[in-house]
Amino acid sequence: QSVLTQPPSVSGAPGQRVTIACTGSSSNIGAGHDVHWYQKLPGTAPKLLIYGSSNRPSGVPDRFSGSKSGTSASLAITGLQAEDEADYYCQAYDSRVSVNWVFGGGTKLTVL
Amino acid sequence: EVQLLESGGGLVQPGGSLRLSCAASGFTFSNYAMSWVRQAPGKGLEWVSTISGYTGNTYYADSVRGRFTISRDNSKNTLFLQLNGLRAEDTAVYYCAKFRGSNGYQSYYFDSWGQGTLVTVSS
Numbered sequence: 076q077s078v079l080t081q082p083p084s085v086s087g088a089p090g091q092r093v094t095i096a097c098t099g100s101s102s103n104i105g106a107g108h109d110v111h112w113y114q115k116l117p118g119t120a121p122k123l124l125i126y127g128s129s130n131r132p133s134g135v136p137d138r139f140s141g142s143k144s145g146t147s148a149s150l151a152i153t154g155l156q157a158e159d160e161a162d163y164y165c166q167a168y169d170s171r172v173s174v175n176w177v178f179g180g181g182t183k184l185t186v187l
Numbered sequence: 188e189v190q191l192l193e194s195g196g197g198l199v200q201p202g203g204s205l206r207l208s209c210a211a212s213g214f215t216f217s218n219y220a221m222s223w224v225r226q227a228p229g230k231g232l233e234w235v236s237t238i239s240g241y242t243g244n245t246y247y248a249d250s251v252r253g254r255f256t257i258s259r260d261n262s263k264n265t266l267f268l269q270l271n272g273l274r275a276e277d278t279a280v281y282y283c284a285k286f287r288g289s290n291g292y293q294s295y296y297f298d299s300w301g302q303g304t305l306v307t308v309s310s
Contacts, residue, residue: 108294120301181231
């Protein structure tokens with residue numbers, strides 16, 4: 076069971092907007108720690124999508140956006156495209172015990 | 188362009204050892220912390236270990252502490268992970284990742300990743 080909780084799956088039609096939630100606790104997101112998001116296609120390396128909760132690295136389309144509030148964060152994807160079908164992971168620092176960077180369990184996005 | 192190339196994976200029996208390597212290029216290697224992250228078959232991503240750039244301070248997930256050892260050779264731009272006492276649950280693709288942040292380790296994230304190397308622990 077992951078420290079950060081994500082829905083196992085979400086889906087949307089091309090052109091639609093979807094959001095993926097990442098729920099944490101007072102020892103990670105709720106402690107004010109940044110949330111970061113990654114996209115992973117089967118057989119490929121993960122790719123950084125969002126860092127510092129809402130910042131996009133160079134080259135990531137502005138269709139991807141991130142936000143954080145309280146003990147949760149979310150990734151929004153607008154103008155859904157077939158190529159967006161992938162697994163998405165949130166990540167944050169957890170300060171409960173020793174140094175520990177944690178990931179959510181991952182969310183499979185299906186483009187209908 | 189940042190490039191990270193892992194090697195050293197393979198099939199090993201339970202209790203055995205492996206040494207993974209990650210050759211880095213395209214950035215000043217010694218300036219950055221580096222990490223290993225793994226993904227077991229059908230599972231999600233799991234942080235394994237991190238080493239700082241200059242001081243060589245090391246950090247481990249509870250699941251590998253005492254069995255795995257992370258190290259680096261800044262003169263050769265190479266990151267290592269020594270895996271000892273391997274268990275079936277260590278079977279995974281191991282990714283090398285460049286690790287950075289803006290405000291202490293609490294803000295750190297993995298901004299570049301290698302393609303991974305598969306470690307299979309089985310008799």
